[in-house]
Amino acid sequence: MSKDILSKVEPRDSELNANEWVYNSLCQLILSGEFTPGISFTFRGIANSFGVSTMPVREAAKRLISEGALDMSEKRRITVSQMTQSKFDELKIARLNLEPQLSGLALKHIDSKRLKLLINIDKNLDYAISTGNIEDYIKYNYQFHFGIYEAGSSPVLLPLVKTLWLRFSPFYRIVAGRAGTQTLKDFHHSAIDAIKAKDSVALVEAIHSDILEGMEMLNESLNE
Secondary structure (H helix, E strand, C coil): CCHHHHCCCCCCCCCCCHHHHHHHHHHHHHHCCCCCCCCEECHHHHHHHHCCCHHHHHHHHHHHHHCCCEEECCCCCEEECCCCHHHHHHHHHHHHHHHHHHHHHHHHHCCHHHHHHHHHHHHHHHHHHHHCCHHHHHHHHHHHHHHHHHHHCCCCHHHHHHHHHHHHHHHHHHHHHHHCHHHCCCCHHHHHHHHHCCCHHHHHHHHHHHHHHHHHHHHHHHCC
């Protein structure tokens, strides 16, 4: 694991135990697309990179394997899961059914402060698209969606949606990088307008359209 990748990990909070820090850090790297599908690591390699023992790495890997983000190879190496057509089809169905509804539930909890944050995130996202910055695009796209989803603090849907993102983000990073930002479209402006109007139906539709557009692009790449 390179020092460049590790520089993108949040420093360990003194109140956070090693298990949670390693898990959160690996999630961060997976969600940002720093780990590409098929790349593999050893427990010892990750432990040395993070400066911890292998125990918290094993615990974090166990959680991520159960969430479908990682696989364990026959040689006891941790591998980032590959995307298959059947897996993609299920992820698409799950995202289209869960995320729009989660956004609708979260709407009533979005105050003016969070709305302002979402507007700023979307401006950064638009700039990333216009300048061809894939890394920032991936980061701000995630921040925008979860800036909405996390407002409601859903104890059931939110963890499920996070798991979906852990499964498709590495593949998404590759496709977005290959296609370039100029081909990327989103419905975030429509989502912001819906939030301003407190229109849950419009917000659900905007998020549904946004996900559908993105997943169709990924599906085309998967079939190439």
